[in-house]
Amino acid sequence: MLRMSDAHHWPGRPSPCDGETFSSWFARVAHANFLSPSDLYAAVLPGARLYSVDLDRRSDPDLLNVLSKNTGIPEEQLLTLFLTEFQGRVYERDNPKAPLTWLPHSGGSRNSFGQQACPRCLASSTPFYRKAWRLSFATICPKHGTGLIDRCHKCGYAIAPLQTPSERLFCHCHNCGADLRSAHEPKADRIDQDVQAFLEDVVKRGAAPLGQNGYVHSLSYFWILRKLLRLVVSGEFSLPIQEHVLKETGWTLGSPSIRRLKNVDRLPPTPRRLALRFASHLANDWPDNFISACRAARLTQRRLLRAEEHAPFAFVAVVEAHLCEGPTTVDNRQFDRAVDFLVRHNQQPTHAALSDLLNNRIHAKRHLAAAGRQCAPYGTHRYWKLDGVAPETREAAKRAAKLAGENVGPWVDRIIQKALEQKL
Ligand SMILES: [Zn+2]
Numbered sequence: 001m002l003r004m005s006d007a008h009h010w011p012g013r014p015s016p017c018d019g020e021t022f023s024s025w026f027a028r029v030a031h032a033n034f035l036s037p038s039d040l041y042a043a044v045l046p047g048a049r050l051y052s053v054d055l056d057r058r059s060d061p062d063l064l065n066v067l068s069k070n071t072g073i074p075e076e077q078l079l080t081l082f083l084t085e086f087q088g089r090v091y092e093r094d095n096p097k098a099p100l101t102w103l104p105h106s107g108g109s110r111n112s113f114g115q116q117a118c119p120r121c122l123a124s125s126t127p128f129y130r131k132a133w134r135l136s137f138a139t140i141c142p143k144h145g146t147g148l149i150d151r152c153h154k155c156g157y158a159i160a161p162l163q164t165p166s167e168r169l170f171c172h173c174h175n176c177g178a179d180l181r182s183a184h185e186p187k188a189d190r191i192d193q194d195v196q197a198f199l200e201d202v203v204k205r206g207a208a209p210l211g212q213n214g215y216v217h218s219l220s221y222f223w224i225l226r227k228l229l230r231l232v233v234s235g236e237f238s239l240p241i242q243e244h245v246l247k248e249t250g251w252t253l254g255s256p257s258i259r260r261l262k263n264v265d266r267l268p269p270t271p272r273r274l275a276l277r278f279a280s281h282l283a284n285d286w287p288d289n290f291i292s293a294c295r296a297a298r299l300t301q302r303r304l305l306r307a308e309e310h311a312p313f314a315f316v317a318v319v320e321a322h323l324c325e326g327p328t329t330v331d332n333r334q335f336d337r338a339v340d341f342l343v344r345h346n347q348q349p350t351h352a353a354l355s356d357l358l359n360n361r362i363h364a365k366r367h368l369a370a371a372g373r374q375c376a377p378y379g380t381h382r383y384w385k386l387d388g389v390a391p392e393t394r395e396a397a398k399r400a401a402k403l404a405g406e407n408v409g410p411w412v413d414r415i416i417q418k419a420l421e422q423k424l
């Protein structure tokens with residue numbers, strides 16, 4: 001048993017690797033001394049328990065002091081292993097009561113997907129987890145060009161190096177024991193690699209080019225990118241925005257669909273990478289691509305700036321200048337004149353046509369508008385019911401779609417298409 005009062009250093013004292021996280025190094029120190037990380041934590045800080053602590057987020061002076069004394073590694077060097085490196089560049093300041101922007105929680109729960117990894121990098125002679133893998137806009141390994149993983153490919157549990165019991169199992173899933181190095185991740189598309197290289201550069205410089213605004217602070221850029229990412233991934237405007245971008249760019253996507261989620265950090269790396277590609281396109285040629293997508297999706301100032309107290313000037317100025325709504329209320333006279341105008345121009349005064357003309361979604365007078373396109377007859381709609389499927393099959397399909405990070409509909413569609421291709 002290791003005695004903390006020994007004047008000498010601990011027998012196992014691995015040096016931190018370049019870019020390593022504190023939690024990764026801490027786990028390696030524990031394993032090198034034949035302890036689990038939670039045992040070492042309890043030994044160094046008597047009475048403390050590791051549970052769901054995110055060790056990378058901020059340093060504990062007592063913990064650092066003991067580790068430094070017993071490993072011979074200066075505290076200043078250990079301080080470089082924390083995520084505080086990104087403070088002032090990716091997130092503004094650490095509020096202990098709130099999650100960090102772009103740096104989701106790691107450790108504890110099965111759904112804390114904050115620690116990502118590259119299976120190929122883990123297969124090197126000295127495996128370790130990198131700080132850059134903690135950023136949720138990182139979805140590709142810069143060295144191998146292949147995708148990162150954020151969960152076990154067999155059981156879907158989050159990757160948690162601090163819960164691995166020994167050095168031999170450091171690269172294994174702590175829940176089912178699957179070897180994370182055996183996860184197969186294909187090469188990422190060039191366009192996505194370019195997006196990621198650009199974002200890495202923004203972190204390094206602390207500034208980003210933003211169209212007509214010239215260079216803006218990286219905090220402003222990442223705020224805007226996150227807002228765009230949320231628009232692409234969640235809410236009623238996500239599908240119209242995605243459709244508009246696909247039409248503009250002509251991208252044909254072989255990869256899975258983007259699952260609609262409120263918390264974008266919960267998306268697995270593959271759909272997150274796709275969502276980042278969309279968001280990055282909207283940020284390019286600022287603000288032209290963004291404005292045309294908002295207009296196509298009928299997204300206006302009121303929705304874009306609602307509950308946004310800290311929106312940067314580069315965003316607010318564009319929204320106020322280009323995406324201002326029409327009159328907030330439409331009176332009967334304006335409504336009748338709009339109907340007259342459309343009829344005179346041989347157009348049906350439908351709700352959509354009137355909303356376009358008045359630049360207002362006319363909720364109160366919706367019933368006065370002409371009926372729009374009828375729903376497609378039963379059986380010809382994009383979605384259709386499939387009777388006779390066993391409940392167990394439905395459950396299994398739901399679980400598999402969740403593991404793949406997709407909505408169940410597009411997942412089933414993809415699997416059926418694949419099976420049909422093999423048959424034909
Ligand atoms: Zn790699």
Ligand SMILES: [Zn+2]
Nearest residue numbers: 152155173176
């Ligand atoms: Zn597993």
